[in-house]
Amino acid sequence: MQEIAPRVFVLDDYRGMVPGVIIREEGTILVDSPPCPQDSRLWRARCRHMSNSAEMLLVYLDAHADRTLGARMLETPVLAHEYTVQVFRNRAAIFRVQGSPRGEAWERCSQISNMRWAPPQMGISDRLEIYWGGDPVVIEHHPGPHPGALWVIVPDHKVLFVGDAVTVHQPPFFAHADLAQWLDAIDLLMAPDYSDYLIVSSRDGLVPAAALHRMRVFLLTAQERLEDLLAGAQPPQDTEALALDLLAMWDFDREREPDIEAFYLARLRQGLQRYLARRSHSGLSASHPKHAKDK
Numbered sequence: 084m085q086e087i088a089p090r091v092f093v094l095d096d097y098r099g100m101v102p103g104v105i106i107r108e109e110g111t112i113l114v115d116s117p118p119c120p121q122d123s124r125l126w127r128a129r130c131r132h133m134s135n136s137a138e139m140l141l142v143y144l145d146a147h148a149d150r151t152l153g154a155r156m157l158e159t160p161v162l163a164h165e166y167t168v169q170v171f172r173n174r175a176a177i178f179r180v181q182g183s184p185r186g187e188a189w190e191r192c193s194q195i196s197n198m199r200w201a202p203p204q205m206g207i208s209d210r211l212e213i214y215w216g217g218d219p220v221v222i223e224h225h226p227g228p229h230p231g232a233l234w235v236i237v238p239d240h241k242v243l244f245v246g247d248a249v250t251v252h253q254p255p256f257f258a259h260a261d262l263a264q265w266l267d268a269i270d271l272l273m274a275p276d277y278s279d280y281l282i283v284s285s286r287d288g289l290v291p292a293a294a295l296h297r298m299r300v301f302l303l304t305a306q307e308r309l310e311d312l313l314a315g316a317q318p319p320q321d322t323e324a325l326a327l328d329l330l331a332m333w334d335f336d337r338e339r340e341p342d343i344e345a346f347y348l349a350r351l352r353q354g355l356q357r358y359l360a361r362r363s364h365s366g367l368s369a370s371h372p373k374h375a376k377d378k
Contacts, residue, residue: 084129085288087281088240093288094129097122099149099188101288103244104130105237108216110138114235114244115150115285116157119192123153138215142222143203144246144285145229146170147256149188152178154201162211163203164224166231171202186350187256207233227265228255241280245272251287251294252335254301254347257354258361262306269299301332309355313362322359326351 084094090106094117103114111134117123130139143151143163154161163171180196189195212219218239225234228247235244247255248268272282273295282290308325330348337344 087283087289088237088242091237091240091242092133093283094126095288097126098191099286101283101285102126102150103235103283104133105220105235105242106134107220108136110134110136110140110213110215112213112215112220112235113139113141113157113159114283115144115246116141116152116154118149118152118187118189119195120153120156120198122192123156127157127159136215140213141201142233142235143167143231144235144244145232145259147187147229147247148178150246150285151200152189152195152198155199157201160205161201161203162205162207162222164231164233165206165208166229168203168206170231171200174200176200183353184346184349185353186346186348191346225268225271227261227268229259230261232268242283243272243277243280244283244285245290246285248272249282249284249287249290249294249298251284251290252333253286254330254333254351255286255298255354256350257305258357260354260358262302262309266299266302266306269295269302273299301329304332305329309358309362312359322352322355326355329355 084092086092092104093101094104095101097117098119100115100117102116105112105114111130113130117126139159141154141157141159141161143161146167176199178198178200184190207222207224209224211222213222221236221238223234223236225248226232232246232248234246248265249272271277284290326348329351333347335343335347
């Protein structure tokens with residue numbers, strides 16, 4: 084666990100996610116949850132030990148299974164964007180493992196099948212300020228990687244939790260992305276308003292300034308290649324070459340984890356296929372999905 088600002092922590096020793104903890108005088112805000120049940124149980128105990136207040140709130144930064152599967156173990160109210168609330172209404176009550184690998188963190192957890200989701204009890208549309216002593220903690224909607232993506236902002240300590248908007252050492256998820264909105268979000272993070280903020284990625288922890296530039300170049304490259312596919316320059320179903328090219332743009336430790344390259348390739352392949360299918364579907368826009376369906 085790392086204290087990155089006074090009473091603001093990130094927990095970087097869990098598989099697949101870097102959840103956050105913001106401790107105020109009158110309550111504690113949890114940002115995301117580890118996907119593995121055993122990690123979530125440990126995280127709950129650690130968070131309760133750190134705080135003197137019984138009030139606790141968990142914020143889902145979007146509906147991705149990696150950040151929502153383990154949440155039931157936390158036994159706390161959940162806040163999310165209204166799109167994420169709708170996603171949970173369309174989900175079956177129990178998560179069951181099925182289908183081919185997607186390169187998602189929960190796939191590397193043991194005893195993950197047949198778990199019950201923890202649906203959000205509260206939804207927001209744009210912005211919420213939480214006053215639990217001192218300056219507010221701000222929760223804002225910033226779509227791009229997902230239609231229901233939220234940021235959690237701690238203005239008094241200049242900390243910003245951005246979920247999957249930025250990754251540092253691994254490729255992101257494309258299945259629910261709107262690349263134009265995602266690039267807008269990156270431009271906002273690179274603007275002067277956030278130049279002195281500590282930016283926290285849910286996948287990699289603290290984000291160095293150079294990583295924002297790399298992320299922008301990566302997204303622009305992906306956007307250009309995907310638009311070529313959609314325009315018919317290449318068969319839309321043929322994403323293997325694109326997945327390999329995009330994976331080559333990332334620097335990660337292939338020697339420490341021999342299977343990590345195949346894991347990330349599955350993430351890109353599956354995400355690109357779902358992105359293209361969604362964009363190609365008649366009458367369905369990436370920016371304005373008709374239905375909040377997710378898995």
